Amino acid sequence: MRGITPRREQGMADPVLAEMVHATGATESRHYAAVKPVIQAYRRRWVELAPFRDGLVNAKRAPVDDPAAITAQIKAKATELGANLVGVCRLQPQMIDLGAELSHEFVIACCVAEDYEKVMQGPDAVEEEAMRTYAKCTEIATALAAHIRDLGYPAIAHHNGASEVQAIPIFYQVGFGELGRHGSLINEKYGASFRPGFVTTDLPMVEDQPRAFGVQDFCMNCNVCQRNCPGDAIPQDYVMTHGIKRWLIDLEKCYPYSRLRDEYCHLCVDVCPYNVKSNPETYRSFMKERRKVGYKTPKTY
Amino acid sequence: MEKLYVNEIAPDGTVSTLGLFYSQPEAERAADKLRANPERTAYRYEIVEAVRHVLAEKQSTRSFAKE
Numbered sequence: 001m002r003g004i005t006p007r008r009e010q011g012m013a014d015p016v017l018a019e020m021v022h023a024t025g026a027t028e029s030r031h032y033a034a035v036k037p038v039i040q041a042y043r044r045r046w047v048e049l050a051p052f053r054d055g056l057v058n059a060k061r062a063p064v065d066d067p068a069a070i071t072a073q074i075k076a077k078a079t080e081l082g083a084n085l086v087g088v089c090r091l092q093p094q095m096i097d098l099g100a101e102l103s104h105e106f107v108i109a110c111c112v113a114e115d116y117e118k119v120m121q122g123p124d125a126v127e128e129e130a131m132r133t134y135a136k137c138t139e140i141a142t143a144l145a146a147h148i149r150d151l152g153y154p155a156i157a158h159h160n161g162a163s164e165v166q167a168i169p170i171f172y173q174v175g176f177g178e179l180g181r182h183g184s185l186i187n188e189k190y191g192a193s194f195r196p197g198f199v200t201t202d203l204p205m206v207e208d209q210p211r212a213f214g215v216q217d218f219c220m221n222c223n224v225c226q227r228n229c230p231g232d233a234i235p236q237d238y239v240m241t242h243g244i245k246r247w248l249i250d251l252e253k254c255y256p257y258s259r260l261r262d263e264y265c266h267l268c269v270d271v272c273p274y275n276v277k278s279n280p281e282t283y284r285s286f287m288k289e290r291r292k293v294g295y296k297t298p299k300t301y
Numbered sequence: 302m303e304k305l306y307v308n309e310i311a312p313d314g315t316v317s318t319l320g321l322f323y324s325q326p327e328a329e330r331a332a333d334k335l336r337a338n339p340e341r342t343a344y345r346y347e348i349v350e351a352v353r354h355v356l357a358e359k360q361s362t363r364s365f366a367k368e
Contacts, residue, residue, distance in 0.1 A: 002338045004309065006320040006331045016302070016323045093341075098319075099334050239306065239318035248321040248351075252302050 001103065003096025005166045008251075016251050017259055024260065034262040036124070042131035046138040046161030053142060053157035061152025064204045071205040074108060077147055081140040083110035084194065085187065087174025087208040091165075091200060094242055095173070100164035104154065104200035106207075107165060108144065109174045111187075111194040112136045116279040119270045119286045127264035130195065134160045137197030145199045155201035167196040172244065174208045178215035181247045182225040182234060182268035186215045191275035215274070216245050225268040228290060230257045234268060304351040307331050312343045321351055 011032060012018050021029050035043075064070050071088055078086040087109045096102050112133040118125040141157035148155035158165045168185055171177065177187040184192035226234040233253035238245040258265040271290060276283040305328040309317045319335070322328035325348070332346045 002340055004319060004335060004338065004341065006307070006322075015327060019302075098331060241317045241319065243315075243317075246318065248306075248318070250304070250321075252304075252323065 001091060001093055001096060001101065003098050003100045003102070003164065003166075004093045005096065005098055005169065007097045007166065014251075017255055020252070020255055020260060029259045030262055031259050031264070036128075038128055039131050042128075042135040043160075045135040046159055048161075049138050049142045049157075049159070050161035053145060053159070053162055054155075055146065055149055057149045057154050058152040067204045068206045070203065074144070074148070074203070074205065078108065078110050078140060078144050081110075081143050082112060082136055083140050083197075084113040084190065085109075085111045085176055087171075087176055088205045089170065089173040089207050092169070092173070095166055095169045097164050097166065102156075102164055102200055103202075104156070105202050106200070106205050107170055108199040108201065108205075109167075109170045109176065110137060110140050110144070110197045110199075111171070111176065111190070112140070112197070113190045114193040114195065116191070116193050116270075116275055117282050120282060120289075123263040123265065126266045126270065130264070130266065133195040137195050141197035141199055145201070148199065148201050148203050151203065153201055153203040155199050155203065158198040158200065159196075163198070165198050165200065167198075169242070170198060171196065172210055175211035178212055179244055179246060180215055180225070180272060180274070181219040181222070181238075182272060183247060183249045184269055184272075186272065186274045188213050188274065189278055191272050191278070192269045193275060219245075219247075222273060224271050224273060228267050228271045229254075230265065230267065231255075233257075306349050306351050307335070308347045308349060309335065309341075310345040310347065322348075 008014050012028065017029060075086040088106055091102060091104055091107045095107060114129045114133050118129040138159040138161055141159045145155040145157040168179060171185040172179060177185050180186040180192055186192050231253040233250045235247050238247045302323045303325060305322045306318045307320050307322060307328050309319050320331060322331065328348045332348055335341060335346045
């Protein structure tokens, strides 16, 4: 199956970022150049694990008489490895990168929730937490794929170190939540403060289903992320992608704050009201700080 | 910067915006890959200027042009 969803190149391979960086006379994004040792260590983790995303499949295949039972076992394994949410769906073309080809029938989605309390410690702490959870997702996906190969079924891990799949369409299809205005998927428990890891496989499993709980309707009127975005990068209008509303972030406006300065910018997700359910006190304290700066992020941020 | 959508038009006329691109060559590369996909021969692809309300819900279908 061939993928149809474009993936932006990362770092200076992204022509938009490269053009903006070069326009400043620099050769590297300030944010990437200023990366701290602890962040470098997390990034090394997913680079180190990339060669192990695929491997030999056990020739003695364990028969699957009950796909529901094996699905429950796989979910329990992922949870034991550290995943906060696990879901399964059939792989579809919109879940695969444009130009990539995957023959597997199913995809398993895992997510690790971020510690929302970090928002009170500033952007460095938020970035470190993001990288920690990405690294954890890499470990979970790598171990889960190896476990499935031990059962005798092909399985490949997809994570920050190497991936051919797209997080949002998979997260939506497995019922983790709905796509929010800020471009991240919103879960009713974790808000949008979680990171992904995936395994594609032919292990026969039972699919989860998409689940709506009013996010897209809520985002039509909320606009908190839009008002707090320092670059005005979050649009008022949406497009439709395979029947789902999608607000496409304008990278030309986002990058000056997320890539062209030293500090991390995660404000659109941090101010999302869906964070309040699991972190009511922290969310209210954080938003009180936001209101002190006029709710709208100052251009000097 | 230029801002362009690449849209996929399904046989029933439903439009899906697959991505936002920042130059004509970037959008064309994506559209060419999509058109070369033997699994999507029933679909059409278009590059349109990313303007407000282009794909608001009530305008989210296109009829196929007669050839």
